[in-house]
Amino acid sequence: MPSLDYAHVDVFADAPLRGNSLPVFHDAPDLDDATLLAITQELRHFEAIFLQPTGEANLVRARIFDLIEELPFAGHPLIGAAAVLQHRAAPAASGEWTFALADRWVKVRVTYGDAGYFGLLDQGAPRFLGTVADRAEIAEAFGLAADDLDHSLPLEIASTGLDYMVIPLRPDRIGTARIGSDITVLMQRHGAQFAVLLDPATREMRHWNNDGIVEDVATGSAAGVVGAYCRKHGITRPGESLVLAQGRFAGRPSQLEVTAESEGETITRILVGGRVAFVGHGTLDLLA
Numbered sequence: 163m164p165s166l167d168y169a170h171v172d173v174f175a176d177a178p179l180r181g182n183s184l185p186v187f188h189d190a191p192d193l194d195d196a197t198l199l200a201i202t203q204e205l206r207h208f209e210a211i212f213l214q215p216t217g218e219a220n221l222v223r224a225r226i227f228d229l230i231e232e233l234p235f236a237g238h239p240l241i242g243a244a245a246v247l248q249h250r251a252a253p254a255a256s257g258e259w260t261f262a263l264a265d266r267w268v269k270v271r272v273t274y275g276d277a278g279y280f281g282l283l284d285q286g287a288p289r290f291l292g293t294v295a296d297r298a299e300i301a302e303a304f305g306l307a308a309d310d311l312d313h314s315l316p317l318e319i320a321s322t323g324l325d326y327m328v329i330p331l332r333p334d335r336i337g338t339a340r341i342g343s344d345i346t347v348l349m350q351r352h353g354a355q356f357a358v359l360l361d362p363a364t365r366e367m368r369h370w371n372n373d374g375i376v377e378d379v380a381t382g383s384a385a386g387v388v389g390a391y392c393r394k395h396g397i398t399r400p401g402e403s404l405v406l407a408q409g410r411f412a413g414r415p416s417q418l419e420v421t422a423e424s425e426g427e428t429i430t431r432i433l434v435g436g437r438v439a440f441v442g443h444g445t446l447d448l449l450a
Contacts, residue, residue, distance in 0.1 A: 237382010
């Protein structure tokens with residue numbers, strides 16, 4: 163088995179050792195699913211991304227794994243990967259990269275400036291999948307009371323690639339939330355894959371793995387859904403850039419910038435962006 167080179171970056175971070183860490187395998191060989199998952203688990207980042215060239219300029223195949231399974235889509239790995247590719251191809255320059263995922267292609271625009279690299283991911287048009295009526299049940303799953311939820315806003319499921327239930331909270335309630343037991347079945351029963359908590363007043367969000375053991379520090383896919391939700395319900399104005407905070411409670415403060423483009427009342431495109439900080443690089447020497 164060949165050695166594997168990777169770059170280590172922090173995404174949605176204005177400096178190293180903040181934001182969401184990521185290994186980018188920029189020229190990965192063909193490996194089976196079990197090996198890619200084992201490599202991701204070995205490195206213990208939230209996710210890892212494995213890239214392969216296609217022979218076409220600025221178009222690469224991408225596979226994304228978290229510590230449990232392969233993901234069809236994720237935000238911070240794509241933004242981080244685009245910055246790494248741009249740095250390798252033409253450092254101190256800007257460019258656009260297209261990623262061929264299992265069921266879609268996505269584009270990331272990388273801009274280089276005095277503060278380094280900024281990646282902007284086009285998540286496409288959002289899909290709104292329905293609302294949830296049982297507020298008490300959902301609140302209880304996060305160790306909250308029904309009165310802790312913002313009753314002026316709905317519990318709503320939306321997607322820009324992954325299906326999230328957006329749970330809006332009253333001010334100052336987000337810090338007390340916890341997942342006591344696995345919410346996978348609860349989410350599936352309501353037609354969602356994951357949940358994201360939102361404090362509309364402070365524009366802060368939180369997201370955990372469904373088992374509640376690990377809190378994510380910067381979730382690009384969830385940010386896209388939250389951006390769509392905020393635009394739909396008038397929290398943001400047309401064309402307004404929404405700056406979301408995440409990771410404070412996990413000790414890794416992050417900033418995610420989201421813009422919901424629209425034509426009239428129809429949201430046509432969600433753009434999620436953030437800075438990428440370069441931390442280091444490494445090589446895995448694997449024996450067959």
